[in-house]
Amino acid sequence: SQKIEQNSEALNIQEGKTATLTCNYTNYSPAYLQWYRQDPGRGPVFLLLIRENEKEKRKERLKVTFDTTLKQSLFHITASQPADSATYLCALVHGSQGNLIFGKGTKLSVKP
Amino acid sequence: GAVVSQHPSWVICKSGTSVKIECRSLDFQATTMFWYRQFPKQSLMLMATSNEGSKATYEQGVEKDKFLINHASLTLSTLTVTSAHPEDSSFYICSEIAGGTDTQYFGPGTRLTVL
Numbered sequence: 106s107q108k109i110e111q112n113s114e115a116l117n118i119q120e121g122k123t124a125t126l127t128c129n130y131t132n133y134s135p136a137y138l139q140w141y142r143q144d145p146g147r148g149p150v151f152l153l154l155i156r157e158n159e160k161e162k163r164k165e166r167l168k169v170t171f172d173t174t175l176k177q178s179l180f181h182i183t184a185s186q187p188a189d190s191a192t193y194l195c196a197l198v199h200g201s202q203g204n205l206i207f208g209k210g211t212k213l214s215v216k217p
Numbered sequence: 218g219a220v221v222s223q224h225p226s227w228v229i230c231k232s233g234t235s236v237k238i239e240c241r242s243l244d245f246q247a248t249t250m251f252w253y254r255q256f257p258k259q260s261l262m263l264m265a266t267s268n269e270g271s272k273a274t275y276e277q278g279v280e281k282d283k284f285l286i287n288h289a290s291l292t293l294s295t296l297t298v299t300s301a302h303p304e305d306s307s308f309y310i311c312s313e314i315a316g317g318t319d320t321q322y323f324g325p326g327t328r329l330t331v332l
Contacts, residue, residue, distance in 0.1 A: 151323075202274075205261075206263070
């Protein structure tokens, strides 16, 4: 069956360092993958979308890679700040209407 | 990005009552909206896909007679939880796909607590 795993439930890092979050999937060939940020009690906020023919995408301090051979996406936040503390969700498109399947998320804590 | 609102943001109800949650697209017409549910420390799970003017498509294991979805206009989809039970307590979130893109934008969510 299809499976999405975000291998770290929680990640603690020091301010200024680069945070790297991992998303692995199996039995699946998504056309694109998205990363979202979710704060407690709030809906997810879209961050980046990367397609299967794209290796890397950047937006300000964020960088996403997509390796369809390894079936893995990496999400990086450089020069991390305490305000980056949140849960980050990986989501893969499934179905013709754009339905998303989500990972459980990684809770990132950036300490000052 | 697209702006999606939900109402109410939270609701507490008694077991056996019905609760309606509204999802509005504020800046463009959404022919398709999605309803998700999220239990504490769990991932978002798709419940159903709501299509304007037609019946919703429910995911396996989601009771369509219990979770009534109506998408009567291009800017409004509603989810009604009928005969709610404590196990229905959860965070319900709707989303839409911005026109011409593959990006899905989410509402702020509705916290339902059934006593």
